[in-house]
Amino acid sequence: MDKLKPYRLHVSDSDIAALKAKLATTRFPDELEGAQWDYGVPLIDIKRLVKYWEEVYNWRKYEEYINDSFPQFTIDIEVEGHGVLEIHFVHQTSDVATAIPLLFSHGWPGHFMEAGKIIPLLTNPPPGSPAFHVVAWSLPGFGFSDAPRKPGFNLSKMAEAGHKLMAALGYNEYVVQGGDWGSDISWHIGRLYGGKHCKAVHLNLLEMPPIKFWKNPILWIQDCITPFSEAEREIVTRVEAIKDKGLGYHREQDSQPQTLSYGLADSPAGLLAWIYEKLHNWTDSYPFSDDDILNWVCIYWFSKAGPAASLRIYYEDARTNPAENQKISPLTSVPIAFSCFPKDIHYVSRARRLQVGNLVYESAHSSGGHFAAYERPEALVQDLREFHGTGGKAYSLVADHNGYSTN
Numbered sequence: 001m002d003k004l005k006p007y008r009l010h011v012s013d014s015d016i017a018a019l020k021a022k023l024a025t026t027r028f029p030d031e032l033e034g035a036q037w038d039y040g041v042p043l044i045d046i047k048r049l050v051k052y053w054e055e056v057y058n059w060r061k062y063e064e065y066i067n068d069s070f071p072q073f074t075i076d077i078e079v080e081g082h083g084v085l086e087i088h089f090v091h092q093t094s095d096v097a098t099a100i101p102l103l104f105s106h107g108w109p110g111h112f113m114e115a116g117k118i119i120p121l122l123t124n125p126p127p128g129s130p131a132f133h134v135v136a137w138s139l140p141g142f143g144f145s146d147a148p149r150k151p152g153f154n155l156s157k158m159a160e161a162g163h164k165l166m167a168a169l170g171y172n173e174y175v176v177q178g179g180d181w182g183s184d185i186s187w188h189i190g191r192l193y194g195g196k197h198c199k200a201v202h203l204n205l206l207e208m209p210p211i212k213f214w215k216n217p218i219l220w221i222q223d224c225i226t227p228f229s230e231a232e233r234e235i236v237t238r239v240e241a242i243k244d245k246g247l248g249y250h251r252e253q254d255s256q257p258q259t260l261s262y263g264l265a266d267s268p269a270g271l272l273a274w275i276y277e278k279l280h281n282w283t284d285s286y287p288f289s290d291d292d293i294l295n296w297v298c299i300y301w302f303s304k305a306g307p308a309a310s311l312r313i314y315y316e317d318a319r320t321n322p323a324e325n326q327k328i329s330p331l332t333s334v335p336i337a338f339s340c341f342p343k344d345i346h347y348v349s350r351a352r353r354l355q356v357g358n359l360v361y362e363s364a365h366s367s368g369g370h371f372a373a374y375e376r377p378e379a380l381v382q383d384l385r386e387f388h389g390t391g392g393k394a395y396s397l398v399a400d401h402n403g404y405s406t407n
Contacts, residue, residue: 004168007072007088009063009144011302016059019268019301023054026269041273041280049276050269052290059302062295066113070136074144077164079157081150087165088144088304089137090115094123096131100388100398101171103162103189104136107180107205108253108310109275110371111143111299112136117377122384130388137165138303139181141312147305154316155181159188163197173197173398177384179204179344179372181313187331187356194333200394202337202384204372207346208355216355223351231364235340235347242345246281249274253314261308271307272297282370284343331357335394337387339380341368360393361386 031043066072070090078084090112093099102122104115115136122132140161141147148157162185166174176198178186183205190201213220228236252260263270275297279288300307336359340347353359363383368376388394 003076005074007074007144008067009072011059011063015302020054022266022268023050026050026267028269037280041277045276046269046273049272049290049293053268053272053294057291057294059298062291062298066116070116070119075165075168077161077168079140079148079153079161079164082148082153082157085140085146085148085161087137087140087146087161088112089135089165090119091133091135091169092119092123093133094131098400099123099131099133101166101169101174102132102134102384103166103174103176103186104134104373105158105162105176105178105182105185106136106139106142107178107182108142108313109278109296109300110180110182111296112138113295113299114371114373116374118373118381121377121381125385128390129385132384132388133171135166135169135171137162139185139310139313141305141309142303143299144304147309148312152316152320153312154320155184155188155313156192157316158185158313159192162189163193167197173199175200175202175388175394175398177202177204180370181317184317187336190331190334190336190357194331198334199397200335200337200388201331202339202387202394203356204339204341204380205344205346205370206338206340206348206353206356208348208352211352211355219351219354223349226349226351228349231342232347232349235342235344238343239345239347242281246345249278250314253311254318255315257308257311257315261311264311265306265308268297268301271301275300278370282343282345283375284341284367284369286369286371286375330355334358335360335387335397337361337383337394338363339372339383340364341370341372341376341379342366343369344372345370 028047036042071092072090074086074088076084077087106112106114119134122134125131138145139158176186176189183203186201186203190198211220211223264274276293336357338359365379372380386392
């Protein structure tokens with residue numbers, strides 16, 4: 001704990017000036033007439049956002065909001081085979097001394113501030129609801145954490161870093177929550193540290209492979225004979241459309257991320273388009289303001305290792321130590337909860353979801369998309385309260401950390 005250091009985000013004036021200089025010399029592509037979103041992000045949107053970014057947008061305002069609203073720290077964490085990494089995180093404790101420690105893990109193109117809306121709801125709940133101490137970290141290679149310096153930093157290594165962070169903060173027992181890569185990382189924390197340390201896993205994205213008949217014939221038959229509901233069919237139709245036109249980014253990032261990195265590291269307009277496409281396509285018509293979008297993208301542009309480092313998680317997941325990195329057996333040591341939001345980018349049947357392990361809580365929401373903590377914070381928090389509250393499947397699992405607000 002002697003290496004725990006308070007942290008205040010501060011981007012240098014020279015870095016801000018360099019960004020504006022690049023924006024001023026942006027070379028825009030042409031565009032087909034009437035293309036709109038069929039071919040990708042419309043030119044009119046990127047021109048508007050680049051002009052606003054250069055001439056109006058104020059990073060200092062968002063920087064000040066983060067610093068004044070969320071206690072941030074860095075700490076050195078040693079990950080086996082990868083040395084010491086400085087990890088950046090928000091650590092917001094609750095006034096309820098026995099609140100439940102919770103590690104929030106984001107994904108790509110997410111960041112630690114995805115948790116910004118749920119942190120006050122979790123740490124300061126209404127009477128009768130469980131309270132949480134929230135740790136929202138920048139994953140290694142993201143935001144203001146160090147990036148791994150050697151190949152092989154896969155999801156198991158991410159899980160190791162997350163667990164060691166919680167241990168360093170004095171949380172011998174804790175729970176986890178995540179979507180996108182944060183979902184897989186949370187699951188792996190449960191796999192590696194479940195039972196003794198990680199007491200419950202809550203996910204808002206769940207992707208599982210097809211059921212193999214020889215491995216689980218009963219579940220396979222159940223999957224074959226159980227039809228999707230009308231609401232589920234709508235979700236599946238959307239997911240199939242994303243698979244058809246929306247997975248090019250994934251193939252590049254899991255195969256040749258370094259090649260893509262040069263464009264994203266050098267061109268703020270390129271990075272903007274790359275991320276903005278996902279904010280538009282993966283959310284449920286969320287009303288992003290231009291400031292919202294640029295706040296989001298700036299965390300990548302000003303990140304400690306640069307925006308390129310965040311891409312490598314795709315390569316590491318697909319191509320390094322796959323046997324240890326995949327969900328090869330159910331996670332039975334801890335209870336698992338799943339919150340489904342209809343405009344997310346993955347969906348599988350309930351029978352396939354059961355392959356994840358001890359799935360004891362599920363909720364299906366009528367709206368919301370991929371970035372649930374940001375889009376539907378109240379809904380996500382309510383699920384966490386039900387899962388961990390009195391009568392919930394994860395109630396009273398964290399020793400001495402089941403405090404309830406009485407104010």
